[in-house]
Amino acid sequence: MATPMSAGGFLKALRDEGLVVVEVGDWRNHNRNHKGAWGPVNGVMIHHTVTRGSAATVEICRKGYESLPGPLCHGVITKDGRVYLVGYGRANHAGLGDDDVLRAVVAEQALPPDNEANTDGNRHFYGFECENLGDGDDPWPAAQLDAIERAAAAVCRHHGWSGRSVIGHLEWQPGKVDPRGFTMTSMRARVEERLTHPAGWTPGDAEEEDMPRAISRSDDDAQQITPRTWTTLTVGGADLLTGASHYQATAHLRADVPVGATLQGRFYHLRPDGTRWTGPIVERVGTEGSSFPDFGNSGSIAANERLRFECVYYPADAADRAPITVTSAKVRGLYWER
Structure with missing residues (x-):
């Protein structure tokens, strides 16, 4: 949907x-x-x-x-x-x-x-x-x-x-x-x-095996993060990378995170059957003004897996149910096709 x-x-x-x-x-x-x-x-x-x-x-x-x-x-x-x-x-x-x-x-x-x-x-x-x-x-x-x-x-x-x-x-x-x-x-x-191939691929295209390719995704659409609920972010689409690859990637977010509140993020690999491998959680704490948290990871995805990024917000006040807004998201990195 x-x-x-x-x-x-x-x-x-x-x-x-x-x-x-x-x-x-x-x-x-x-x-x-x-x-x-x-x-x-x-x-x-x-x-x-x-x-x-x-x-x-x-x-x-x-x-x-x-x-x-x-x-x-x-x-x-x-x-x-x-x-x-x-x-x-x-x-x-x-x-x-x-x-x-x-x-x-x-x-x-x-x-x-x-x-x-x-x-x-x-x-x-x-x-x-x-x-x-x-x-x-x-x-x-x-x-x-x-x-x-x-x-x-x-x-x-x-x-x-x-x-x-x-x-x-x-x-x-x-x-x-x-x-x-x-x-x-x-x-x-x-x-x-x-x-399983990059956009624009044509069968028979020569592909350099040793040279990395860039991951460069951006999205300026506002996305709401509900407290205590993991939310997959759309960064030019939900899938950041598909096809068997090694990757190094960092998600850069701009969000209004209240002082003392916590924003956690992680990359995950989604399999066809809906199961997933989740990467390590990276935690950032809100400070004065807009926050610019970054979340990095490196790993490998199989041919039938999709690389995605999700985050979760924990208010400083446990009774606070108001969402926060991610106003922009970027993912930058490199990948090597296997």
């Missing part, structure tokens, strides 16, 4: 993943937000358009129909692998679907059969419409499949989701068949593989 990216963040995430992105009109403000909520978001949904021709497909997905106004998705992925952004916010793409499926997506578990249409999917999913007739015969070019993989991975990478957060329309709403022509199981596997 997450707050949707800003439109600018969405555009950046797609381009960072190596996609050619085309901005169509005033896509940032074209949405159906006046008809319902947009967010919290939980996953990515893939569709086929049942159309032929890139220009016509983009136009339909942007404007929609009299009975179903646009935008009909956030991005249109054409056969040449380009992503056309036609709207941002609530879009008419998912419709009503199965609440059991949504719970499985949130938990990143295997999907149950979709046999109900009782939950608003437009609120919870990013949507990509993919140019294809959907008849089982219209081919899916390699460039298009690669773009679908990259687009889904870009969103998942930002939010710290796995490939299990990517679903097809046919897995959400009873009676739907899209996308038709490839399996969502195969696409999820492609997304999972991509998430």
